[in-house]
Amino acid sequence: MVVILKNDHDKQQLSNLVSWLSGKGISVHTTVGATQTILGLVGDTSHLDIDLISALDIVEAVRRVQEPYKNANRKFHPQNTVIEVGNTRIGDGSLTLIAGPCSVESEEQICEIAQKVKASGANLLRGGAFKPRTSPYSFQGMRQEGLRLLSLAKKLTGLPVVTEIMDLSQLELFDDVDIIQVGARNMQNFELLRALGATRKPILLKRGLSSTYEELLMSAEYIMAGGNEQVILCERGIRTFESYTRNTLDISAVPVLKQLSHLPVVIDPSHSAGKNELVDPLSCAAVAAGADGLIIEVHNDPPHALCDGPQSIRPEAFDKLAHKLRRVKEICNL
Amino acid sequence: MVVILKNDHDKQQLSNLVSWLSGKGISVHTTVGATQTILGLVGDTSHLDIDLISALDIVEAVRRVQEPYKNANRKFHPQNTVIEVGNTRIGDGSLTLIAGPCSVESEEQICEIAQKVKASGANLLRGGAFKPRTSPYSFQGMRQEGLRLLSLAKKLTGLPVVTEIMDLSQLELFDDVDIIQVGARNMQNFELLRALGATRKPILLKRGLSSTYEELLMSAEYIMAGGNEQVILCERGIRTFESYTRNTLDISAVPVLKQLSHLPVVIDPSHSAGKNELVDPLSCAAVAAGADGLIIEVHNDPPHALCDGPQSIRPEAFDKLAHKLRRVKEICNL
Amino acid sequence: MVVILKNDHDKQQLSNLVSWLSGKGISVHTTVGATQTILGLVGDTSHLDIDLISALDIVEAVRRVQEPYKNANRKFHPQNTVIEVGNTRIGDGSLTLIAGPCSVESEEQICEIAQKVKASGANLLRGGAFKPRTSPYSFQGMRQEGLRLLSLAKKLTGLPVVTEIMDLSQLELFDDVDIIQVGARNMQNFELLRALGATRKPILLKRGLSSTYEELLMSAEYIMAGGNEQVILCERGIRTFESYTRNTLDISAVPVLKQLSHLPVVIDPSHSAGKNELVDPLSCAAVAAGADGLIIEVHNDPPHALCDGPQSIRPEAFDKLAHKLRRVKEICNL
Amino acid sequence: MVVILKNDHDKQQLSNLVSWLSGKGISVHTTVGATQTILGLVGDTSHLDIDLISALDIVEAVRRVQEPYKNANRKFHPQNTVIEVGNTRIGDGSLTLIAGPCSVESEEQICEIAQKVKASGANLLRGGAFKPRTSPYSFQGMRQEGLRLLSLAKKLTGLPVVTEIMDLSQLELFDDVDIIQVGARNMQNFELLRALGATRKPILLKRGLSSTYEELLMSAEYIMAGGNEQVILCERGIRTFESYTRNTLDISAVPVLKQLSHLPVVIDPSHSAGKNELVDPLSCAAVAAGADGLIIEVHNDPPHALCDGPQSIRPEAFDKLAHKLRRVKEICNL
Numbered sequence A, B, C, D: 001m002v003v004i005l006k007n008d009h010d011k012q013q014l015s016n017l018v019s020w021l022s023g024k025g026i027s028v029h030t031t032v033g034a035t036q037t038i039l040g041l042v043g044d045t046s047h048l049d050i051d052l053i054s055a056l057d058i059v060e061a062v063r064r065v066q067e068p069y070k071n072a073n074r075k076f077h078p079q080n081t082v083i084e085v086g087n088t089r090i091g092d093g094s095l096t097l098i099a100g101p102c103s104v105e106s107e108e109q110i111c112e113i114a115q116k117v118k119a120s121g122a123n124l125l126r127g128g129a130f131k132p133r134t135s136p137y138s139f140q141g142m143r144q145e146g147l148r149l150l151s152l153a154k155k156l157t158g159l160p161v162v163t164e165i166m167d168l169s170q171l172e173l174f175d176d177v178d179i180i181q182v183g184a185r186n187m188q189n190f191e192l193l194r195a196l197g198a199t200r201k202p203i204l205l206k207r208g209l210s211s212t213y214e215e216l217l218m219s220a221e222y223i224m225a226g227g228n229e230q231v232i233l234c235e236r237g238i239r240t241f242e243s244y245t246r247n248t249l250d251i252s253a254v255p256v257l258k259q260l261s262h263l264p265v266v267i268d269p270s271h272s273a274g275k276n277e278l279v280d281p282l283s284c285a286a287v288a289a290g291a292d293g294l295i296i297e298v299h300n301d302p303p304h305a306l307c308d309g310p311q312s313i314r315p316e317a318f319d320k321l322a323h324k325l326r327r328v329k330e331i332c333n334l
Helices: A011-023 A050-054 A107-119 A144-157 A168-174 A190-197 A213-225 A253-260 A269-273 A276-288 A315-333 B011-023 B050-054 B107-119 B144-157 B168-174 B190-197 B213-225 B253-260 B269-273 B276-288 B315-333 C011-023 C050-054 C107-119 C144-157 C168-174 C190-197 C213-225 C253-260 C269-273 C276-288 C315-333 D011-023 D050-054 D107-119 D144-157 D168-174 D190-197 D213-225 D253-260 D269-273 D276-288 D315-333
Strands: A002-005 A027-032 A037-042 A059-063 A083-085 A088-090 A096-100 A124-126 A161-165 A179-182 A203-206 A231-235 A265-267 A293-297 B002-005 B027-032 B037-042 B059-063 B083-085 B088-090 B096-100 B124-126 B161-165 B179-182 B203-206 B231-235 B265-267 B293-297 C002-005 C027-032 C037-042 C059-063 C083-085 C088-090 C096-100 C124-126 C161-165 C179-182 C203-206 C231-235 C265-267 C293-297 D002-005 D027-032 D037-042 D059-063 D083-085 D088-090 D096-100 D124-126 D161-165 D179-182 D203-206 D231-235 D265-267 D293-297
Touching: A011 A027, A027 D027, A027 D037, A037 D027, A037 D037, A050 A059, A096 A107, A096 A315, A107 A124, A107 A144, A107 A315, A124 A144, A144 A161, A144 A168, A161 A168, A168 A190, A168 B168, A179 A190, A190 A213, A203 A213, A213 A231, A213 A253, A231 A253, A253 A265, A253 C276, A265 A276, A269 A276, A269 A293, A276 A293, A276 A315, A276 C253, A276 C276, A293 A315, A315 C315, B011 B027, B027 C027, B027 C037, B037 C027, B037 C037, B050 B059, B096 B107, B096 B315, B107 B124, B107 B144, B107 B315, B124 B144, B144 B161, B144 B168, B161 B168, B168 B190, B179 B190, B190 B213, B203 B213, B213 B231, B213 B253, B231 B253, B253 B265, B253 D276, B265 B276, B269 B276, B269 B293, B276 B293, B276 B315, B276 D253, B276 D276, B293 B315, B315 D315, C011 C027, C050 C059, C096 C107, C096 C315, C107 C124, C107 C144, C107 C315, C124 C144, C144 C161, C144 C168, C161 C168, C168 C190, C168 D168, C179 C190, C190 C213, C203 C213, C213 C231, C213 C253, C231 C253, C253 C265, C265 C276, C269 C276, C269 C293, C276 C293, C276 C315, C293 C315, D011 D027, D050 D059, D096 D107, D096 D315, D107 D124, D107 D144, D107 D315, D124 D144, D144 D161, D144 D168, D161 D168, D168 D190, D179 D190, D190 D213, D203 D213, D213 D231, D213 D253, D231 D253, D253 D265, D265 D276, D269 D276, D269 D293, D276 D293, D276 D315, D293 D315
Parallel strands: A096 A124, A096 A293, A124 A161, A161 A179, A179 A203, A203 A231, A231 A265, A265 A293, B096 B124, B096 B293, B124 B161, B161 B179, B179 B203, B203 B231, B231 B265, B265 B293, C096 C124, C096 C293, C124 C161, C161 C179, C179 C203, C203 C231, C231 C265, C265 C293, D096 D124, D096 D293, D124 D161, D161 D179, D179 D203, D203 D231, D231 D265, D265 D293
Antiparallel strands: A002 A037, A002 A059, A027 A037, A083 A088, B002 B037, B002 B059, B027 B037, B083 B088, C002 C037, C002 C059, C027 C037, C083 C088, D002 D037, D002 D059, D027 D037, D083 D088
């Protein structure tokens, strides 16, 4: 951490600050310039509250030079984290395909789609039971009944299940869920993150609509600080000024997150664009950029899907896409 | 709602769509242009799922022409909503001042600040007990004990209390709280909004960091749809590319929200800028733009505040500011 | 175009508007709803000034349903535009590689790099002579002398040259330049665009830092309206809240721009990220998403480049990358 | 400047860097931490190219601690710059009102508006002759003839004139213009800025749609580095995700720019919101926040204005507003 002092700082206050830091095991190196004095803080500064120091009368600005996350940081954990769910290993260099409808709508629907995506090589089944919707008047998901139907589809196909939790009070219902998804709007629901840190289930953590990589990793850190190290990072598009696509896929998130962290990175091309004709090119791009997996919306009847129809592809399109993606993965892994 | 059809749309599908809409009480007027056909939908379209229609093969795009919120809409409720808490009326043309520390830190601290801001004319006391922090390693608030200290300060001064809830499981602890605050990061925590809609307490709803006016009003709609009409809208700065200030106060939110909705609008100048030297000019601007109230961080010892020190002002500064603001309000109300 | 009227609109003014539109060859279909009246405008509305209509007292809002660009619109020009420069055809389904240093620094430098990238299969040489820099104290390019050195390198290798123009007064110096680049900060320098529309040279038009697809296409339209139809669209990263990368590559721009327009689309992975370690994954992603070409910064000595060193790759890295990209193109073209 | 080294940096390269810096008169203080080594650079670093240092193999990151602008920096020029034009002094604590139509449309129009706004106390006349428009098919301004009509209105009323330049080739036509405006889209047209730095006319520099304060000040620096110190900074709204207003007025720009720089700051409430009903509250807010002036669009017939009609107010509204603003200024100056 680097602290930039005001020009006319009080010497006594500076001396107080240095003593206080020293009491926390942090030593201070001072650089006196013509117009500015800079303090270099040496030691473990991750527990220092940057706001506290910024508020001091003698301080002009504080610049962090170290990442504020530890458990999620590749510097302290160089090996890739590999997450095992059933027969699937996420993050081991293979390509994990998670597929299924936006929402669970009926036993028939979820079972049919599950069988089809399995046949195309999907590794996990997705499907929303609790649905966060901007309007209170939109379909809110089948909720508990949706979870029951997901279990049926899992039993039928053997595919492990990924589905979203919206509030920590729902956690007790998620026993038979294999990977718990935290949605973009809940990325900074810190009480929920803390509760998930106390479980031992893998968490698929979606990046918030206007969050930075560091904020995403700090949310992973919340979960990991509770002892749950099985976090999968998911880029699902960020909000930009472009309104033609629903969101803007930040493809750089793939190589950057894998560089900053050891956690697996998956991409959601369906929510990123909100248009089914973009699922193919964005999926190819994600794999080419090094993604560990994809989470794709597949529906047997997109025009009649109860939510997010425009961004779902049909099982046949998924089948074709899955084959192409495995070939791209092969070349780009070389 | 206006539906733009693809050029080569199937006539049978169009006829199906028209029948389906008709079954929902919506009539359709068709405009056939040289290169495009447009459907004008007449009737109550607020319950129509825009995604469902967008997903149809024959549809190129759907444009809403009506606001998707009803309870929060001034068109259907022309009179200002006035919220009464103790002796204070928020939204009646007067200026409501909510003041207090970012976090409750001790009995002594909260009581001293409460007495001082009351003497300066504050109408309500603010103070955080549950604190949403980006890092799991930062101070998380005194939680339940913080709520107890707020009650003490309320008893001592008679000031009603505003404080933040972070999860619906905390709701049972908020009995003695007068206005429940929903933070920016929880603006789209729909389960929480729904739970608050079932209470009969006023809710101070903060705008999300990158939310639009419509999204804020849709979140108010979630609460109001549950029967709780006492919602106060709060602009607290949005995220922009400017990093000099913590957030960017969107001052236009004041006149625009008051035009679109009948709900009171308050401004948080402290979180908007994250710098105490900006609290004075931003507060003046907010009142000049027509805000119903302000929520200002006041701390007796900003450099030692346990959180958000840099943005708090001292009681003496608040006292001077309060006087200036009442004069600005007078002139701008003319 | 759809015009939404205010509820209490004056009938006489409405009748005036309808007559005025009729005089412009536009017919009006009226849909009267319970709470709103909507006008559907039929005819060529691309020359209508949307602001003029919005300003009318009787109008609540105007929604465009047709794209405001014509020459650049795939609807009116379904075939891909293919641009021929020397032996290279841009936009015909092949992969065009444009490579070279950020800035021309010396004869030796530009000639060495030109020879190396040619050997690796580059189709065109890039190199900045006029450099837009945020600070007046940074290196501003070799300017006219830089253009002379580019001509030398072109003569030596046969590679056609792409370089940036900063002001229309420089146009007379660009005789030996094969493709004129318009930088992101000049995307809406309308006087420059108009001047380039009067030339018959291909223009590589970079998307502005916070521009939408429509704004980019409207800038292409400025050039094309002047009779110059040879425009290449270039996505080079947009500004987002993420500061880890210099900009954020909007990979969706590739499939979307190719869908909306018939113009070729190239990607600049170097400026997008500002980090040389990201050039490889972003280039692969761009090709996988269907880009017609890439413009990549290659420098023989990145740490000593006079500008943008951190984002340049070495010739050996470019050579390896070029081979991989051709294989990705092959698979994704299938 | 602070340079953060990679953990495993080469000692020889570090020694080379230190010698090179020393040759530029910059001394280096090294802080060796457990996991990181930090270099503190002491001396005048404003001419150092941050990109060059970032590109070195041994460097992880570079953080600036000093502002990169000098001439525009209040630290080196504590007194307010006051710009005199005719009888008006901009930046001396008084309120400067600049008013007039978006575009000059006819002699009658500009003269009538000029007389009216003068009667209401406006200090300068605005009016566009060269108009930057997103579409090549929209009205582009009366150009040279517009400048002639502005001169007539100036002669008639004695009001000095502010109007926009779009390209440096137009500069010779601006002899009778008192303040030359640089539009938001040209804020980083560096060739134009350089040319304006060689004149001795005051420049009204508008902030770009997504520019930061630092970028705005660096563009002012371009002009000032050429010897022209008469720059007026203008905030005119930035692009955000909110589409209800055309742009979002960043009201914090007023106090922050005045703190960072000694240059006067004016606000354009008309372009900020794009809606005439917001001109009043935003103007009041701007003055309350400490703005030195306002530039307001006033038109005698907004619905028939050839451009930007929706955001213009009528002369009578301007008259009433001008009186209110002077009272707000009085109170907030106390």
